[in-house]
Amino acid sequence: MHLLMNGKSLTFLHLIVLPLLLANVGCQKEISAENGLLPGGGGGGPVDSSAVFSLVPSGANCSDAVVDGSYVAGQAVGMDEELIVTVNVTKTGEWNYSTSLANGFAFAGFGSFTQTGIHLISLMAVGTPVSAGITRFNLNIDGATCFIRVQVQQ
Incomplete structure (x- = not known):
């Protein structure tokens, strides 16, 4: 197994992903049950990738998913907050x-x-x-769906 992020790429990732995520917040009203992405319920999916990969779930749970870090209401997440999950890659690429x-x-x-x-x-x-409280995120990759729970402290 390979962990695809390292300490050097975390800062770059936050600088690239945060503006992209914030730019998409205005589009939240367009999310609907028709495409499987429900507001507040997670969802997401591969975006513009050449790789083909799927989740390795256990029932409805991402049994091996690890949520690292400390999540506190009103405090921006930092570099220690991450989700690590197992995927099965059937085609290499980005x-x-x-x-x-x-x-x-x-x-x-x-x-x-x-x-x-x-x-x-x-x-x-x-x-x-x-x-x-508990925040639930649905992960949906290549037809396999599972969910994780993240405890947010007061």
Whole structure:
């Protein structure tokens, strides 16, 4: 397995992904149940990628997903907040994935797969959690769907 992000690319990722995510916030009204992306419920999907990969879920849960960092209502997420999830790569190439915005924050990442098989991808958190409690993110990659829960502290 390969972790596709390293300490040097995290700063660059935040600088690239945060403006893109914030630019899309104005489009939230266009999200609908018809395309499977419900406001506040997660969703997202690969964007403009040449790689083909899918989730490796266990039922409705992303059983191996690891949410790292501390999420506090009213505090912008930092470089330590991320989601690591296992994917099965069937075609190598560039990848780009983001969740939908939920409770003021989302997860996003990009990279390149050079080998097929099982890999770990790292999605960095961007934004500011609005309220304390459990925030649910749906991950939908290549037809496989699962969800994760992120505890946001007061």
